[in-house]
Amino acid sequence: MGEALTEREIEAVLREVTDEEVGFYQEFGWVMMKQLVAPEFATELQRVAQERRDRPAKEGAANPAVHLALAEDAEPYRSFMFSERMSHNAMRLVNKRRLKGVDVPLRYRMDMHILKPPGAAGSTYHQDSAEHGSDRVGELQFWLALDEVTAEMGAMRFVSRSHREGPLGSVFNDDRGNLLEQYPNLTSVLELSPPFHYQLGDCTVHHGYTVHGGPDNSTDKPRLSYLFSYSPEDTRYWNGTAANWGAERKRLDDTANPIILKPSGD
Numbered sequence: 001m002g003e004a005l006t007e008r009e010i011e012a013v014l015r016e017v018t019d020e021e022v023g024f025y026q027e028f029g030w031v032m033m034k035q036l037v038a039p040e041f042a043t044e045l046q047r048v049a050q051e052r053r054d055r056p057a058k059e060g061a062a063n064p065a066v067h068l069a070l071a072e073d074a075e076p077y078r079s080f081m082f083s084e085r086m087s088h089n090a091m092r093l094v095n096k097r098r099l100k101g102v103d104v105p106l107r108y109r110m111d112m113h114i115l116k117p118p119g120a121a122g123s124t125y126h127q128d129s130a131e132h133g134s135d136r137v138g139e140l141q142f143w144l145a146l147d148e149v150t151a152e153m154g155a156m157r158f159v160s161r162s163h164r165e166g167p168l169g170s171v172f173n174d175d176r177g178n179l180l181e182q183y184p185n186l187t188s189v190l191e192l193s194p195p196f197h198y199q200l201g202d203c204t205v206h207h208g209y210t211v212h213g214g215p216d217n218s219t220d221k222p223r224l225s226y227l228f229s230y231s232p233e234d235t236r237y238w239n240g241t242a243a244n245w246g247a248e249r250k251r252l253d254d255t256a257n258p259i260i261l262k263p264s265g266d
C-alpha cells in the first residue's frame with residue numbers, strides 16, 4: 001500500500017495548470033496537459049491500482065478499480081485528488097469565478113482506473129454531464145495516462161467546442177446510437193481533436209458537455225489510465241447521485257405531451 005503524501009510532496013509531482021491550458025480548455029472544451037504529473041508518480045498510481053486488483057476479492061467487496069480516492073487503503077490516490085494543488089487546478093479550469101465573482105468549491109464526483117485490454121471496444125461518443133444528470137455546467141473529467149497510450153490503443157477524441165452546444169442527449173441505455181450517429185454533421189460543423197499520443201504522466205481534461213469517445217484498442221498492449229472527476233459543490237443531480245453510467249431518463253408520452261408537427265423529410 002502507498003503512503004499518504006503531504007501537500008509539499010504532491011507539489012513536487014503535480015504541476016500547476018498554465019494560463020494557456022486554462023484558455024485552451026475554455027475555448028475548445030478539452031486540453032492536453034503534457035507531464036501534468038511526474039512519470040514516476042503515474043507509475044506509483046499504476047502500481048497501487050495493480051496491487052489492489054491482484055488482492056483476492058472478498059465476497060461483496062466493492063470494485064477495487066473504482067473510488068480509489070475515497071478508499072482508506074489506496075494512497076496516494078486520496079492525497080492526490082484531494083490536494084490543494086489539484087483542487088486549484090480544477091477550479092481554474094471550471095472558472096465559476098467568471099460569472100459568480102468567486103470560485104465555487106468542488107466536490108469529488110468519482111474516480112476509476114480504466115484498463116482496456118488489446119482488442120477492447122472503443123468508447124461510445126457521449127457528453128458526461130448529459131449522462132450523469134447534473135443541473136449546471138462545471139463538471140469536468142481528467143484522464144491521466146498511466147503508461148504510454150497511442151492513438152491506436154484507443155486514445156479518446158474530443159469534438160472541439162461541442163461544450164458550447166449544451167446537452168445533446170443521453171445515449172447510454174438508449175437505442176438511438178451514439179452522438180456521432182445522432183448528429184451526422186457534428187464533426188463537419190465542429191472539429192474532431194487530433195489523435196493523441198500520451199506519454200506516462202500526460203493528462204487530458206474535458207468539460208462535462210464536450211462530446212468525446214474513441215476507437216478500439218487495435219494494438220496488442222493494454223491501455224492504462226486513471227479517470228478522476230470533480231463537480232461544483234452546489235450542483236444538483238437528477239437522482240441525487242453522480243454515478244457514471246446514467247441517471248434514469250424517460251421520454252415524454254404522446255398523450256400528455258403530443259407532438260405538434262412532424263418535420264417533412266428534406
Ligand SMILES: O=C(O)CCC(=O)C(=O)O
Binds near residue numbers: 122212213227
Ligand atoms: O477512457 C475512455 O475511453 C472513455 C472515458 C470517458 O468517457 C471519460 O473520461 O469521460
